[in-house]
Amino acid sequence: MDMDEEHGPFRVSRRTVLEGTAAVAVLGSIAPDLAHAEAPPLPGARDPNLSVRIPVTLTVNGKDHALNLDPRTTLLDALREHIGLTGSKKGCDHGQCGACTVLVDGRRINSCLSLAAMHEGDQVKTIEGFAVPNAAGGHDLHPIQAAFVHHDGYQCGYCTSGQICSSAGMLAEAKSGAPSFVSADLTASPRLTDAEIRERMSGNICRCAAYPNIVAAIKDGGGVDPDGEISL
CATH class of the missing domain: 1.10.150.120 ([2Fe-2S]-binding domain)
Incomplete structure (x- = not known):
């Protein structure tokens, strides 16, 4: 029994075949261009256009530290990675555990939630500054x-x-x-x-x-x- 193109078991029409052929031709012509297109940067990849540094002077435990920092640097990272005072700990890095607590002008703050650039001119005290000089x-x-x-x-x-x-x-x-x-x-x-x-x-x-x-x-x-x- 013959099946016509409108009622065959797969219902394939001449129009469908022509449309599919045209689509293959178009995709074949643009595929090489897509292959050579520049891929978007991966999340977290370093962008040289964002490598900005600003001068920041932090007064920590009575001593001034002149630094050149990425403006996004937290006070905690400035203390640990740039000044070398590792007594303040990075626990959750979300202000939830308190391991990074320091004193700024006598008030306690979570240093992981505060930008270093905000504290120029402040008196920062870390655990390293608690010991008292003796005779x-x-x-x-x-x-x-x-x-x-x-x-x-x-x-x-x-x-x-x-x-x-x-x-x-x-x-x-x-x-x-x-x-x-x-x-x-x-x-x-x-x-x-x-x-x-x-x-x-x-x-x-x-x-x-x-x-x-x-x-x-x-x-x-x-x-x-x-x-x-x-x-x-």
């Missing part, structure tokens, strides 16, 4: 550092530099009267109870879970009496 020409541990050692406020130690920097900033905030989310009275001077310290330090994660020791170290090193008053 013998050496250095003594800062009271908070000594308290972390005494109370074993660390295990692996990766978060410790951020914990100590954050502790110093937190104590200054509390001493100035700044309340926290758990402060019962927003107008009175806060008392650093365990709950207050835990809330105020909640941005610093210890994956080893040494939190009871960290709280004890902060209370000891910060001169917090049993009533939560800060004496230092």
Whole structure:
């Protein structure tokens, strides 16, 4: 039985054949041009047109550092990669763990979330600047550092530099009267109870879970009496 072109088993018409032939001819003519076209750059590939550097002078632990940085360089990367102060750790690099905490003009910040170029003229303090010079020409541990050692406020130690920097900033905030989310009275001077310290330090994660020791170290090193008053 004969099948015509309109009702055959595959329903192939003369028009379909002609259209397919034309498409093959067109694609065949442009394929060589596509093969030689320049491929788009891979994500993250270095673009020489973006290799811009700007002069930035950072004052870190009382010392000036003149740098030439990509304007996208974070303060954390400037400290670690350009100045060589590796005490500040890169943990999550998203401002969620607190391992990169440093003090800027006395206030604690996540250095992974802040651009280095923003801090020209600021006083930056890292964990390397906490030790106190002594009469013998050496250095003594800062009271908070000594308290972390005494109370074993660390295990692996990766978060410790951020914990100590954050502790110093937190104590200054509390001493100035700044309340926290758990402060019962927003107008009175806060008392650093365990709950207050835990809330105020909640941005610093210890994956080893040494939190009871960290709280004890902060209370000891910060001169917090049993009533939560800060004496230092």
